[in-house]
Amino acid sequence: MTRNARVVKNVPSLIKWTGSKRSQAYAISQLAPNFNRYIEPFLGSGAILHTAAHPGALGNDIYKPLIDLWCLVRDNPEELVNDYSVKWQHLNEELLTIDHTKLNSTRTIPEYYYSIRKKFNESPNALDLNFLMRTCVNGIVRFNDKGEFNNSFHLSRKGMQPERFSSIVHAWNPLLNGVSFTNTDYKECLAQATKGDFVYLDPPYAATKSRYASLLEPEELFSELEQLSIRGVNWALSYDGKRGDTDLTQDLPKELYTKHLYLNSGNSAVKKVLSGPIENVQEALYINY
Ligand SMILES: C[S@@+](CC[C@H](N)C(=O)[O-])C[C@H]1O[C@@H](n2cnc3c(N)ncnc32)[C@H](O)[C@@H]1O
Numbered sequence: 390m391t392r393n394a395r396v397v398k399n400v401p402s403l404i405k406w407t408g409s410k411r412s413q414a415y416a417i418s419q420l421a422p423n424f425n426r427y428i429e430p431f432l433g434s435g436a437i438l439h440t441a442a443h444p445g446a447l448g449n450d451i452y453k454p455l456i457d458l459w460c461l462v463r464d465n466p467e468e469l470v471n472d473y474s475v476k477w478q479h480l481n482e483e484l485l486t487i488d489h490t491k492l493n494s495t496r497t498i499p500e501y502y503y504s505i506r507k508k509f510n511e512s513p514n515a516l517d518l519n520f521l522m523r524t525c526v527n528g529i530v531r532f533n534d535k536g537e538f539n540n541s542f543h544l545s546r547k548g549m550q551p552e553r554f555s556s557i558v559h560a561w562n563p564l565l566n567g568v569s570f571t572n573t574d575y576k577e578c579l580a581q582a583t584k585g586d587f588v589y590l591d592p593p594y595a596a597t598k599s600r601y602a603s604l605l606e607p608e609e610l611f612s613e614l615e616q617l618s619i620r621g622v623n624w625a626l627s628y629d630g631k632r633g634d635t636d637l638t639q640d641l642p643k644e645l646y647t648k649h650l651y652l653n654s655g656n657s658a659v660k661k662v663l664s665g666p667i668e669n670v671q672e673a674l675y676i677n678y
Contacts, residue, residue, distance in 0.1 A: 444567025
């Protein structure tokens with residue numbers, strides 16, 4: 390049976406993830422061809438998944454706590470919502486006892502938040518990651534060079550209300566019915582793609598150093614794209630782009646794709662958070678069909 394990407398209105402964002410393509414989801418889904426199966430090997434927050442997640446779809450990411458979180462939303466939404474509610478309650482009980490003039494830059498208060506962050510860094514897991522994402526500064530997942538979650542508590546907020554979180558999880562749960570999630574390297578995931586499948590790839594920025602950049606050799610990625618085309622798999626690839634006056638476009642060998650487009654993704658969230666100059670970001674999209 391062939392399927393297509395559909396416009397799903399009012400699906401709230403589940404995760405704020407670095408490099409999220411949420412702002413381009415509509416444009417990318419409009420460009421998607423009909424397909425047998427949808428595959429997203431660099432899932433992150435799954436910005437395109439909600440438009441193309443038919444039963445049989447496959448989402449993959451190398452970051453295990455993230456994939457475990459996706460599995461919880463699909464299989465065990467109540468466990469996820471309850472865990473968050475209990476943690477939020479603990480946090481807010483402590484917040485009531487805090488003299489707010491003592492909240493300072495030493496970043497040890499609220500103790501509950503920092504104890505969960507420490508626990509998570511010692512033993513990364515989906516439930517603690519979820520709590521940190523709902524309560525940290527601007528909800529942005531950020532890691533230091535050692536791979537530790539290092540974002541602070543959002544002092545002026547009390548964390549997302551459990552009722553709001555529950556409604557987000559329950560909006561996503563039915564969309565994930567029949568969707569498989571795997572936690573492997575993208576090459577292993579792509580090996581499963583066969584003729585008629587559609588793959589959307591959003592690897593980490595090649596032009597910026599990230600903790601995973603070393604795992605992504607451009608030549609290997611190019612070879613994978615070539616193999617997909619040979620097998621009759623349609624693919625779309627987000628690959629760097631333009632930020633303000635800086636052109637981060639990486640050269641993709643011309644024989645690999647048929648179209649090269651730029652999609653506007655608005656202003657850079659990271660720059661906004663850092664109060665730097667507002668820059669317009671345009672993401673390059675390459676497609677082979
Ligand atoms: C730019 S983000 C994807 C963002 C996603 N499109 C979204 O809208 O949120 C890249 C993702 O690729 C994952 N990743 C990095 N290296 C990988 C690899 N070798 N195999 C699979 N996933 C990888 C990262 O964990 C990250 O979630």
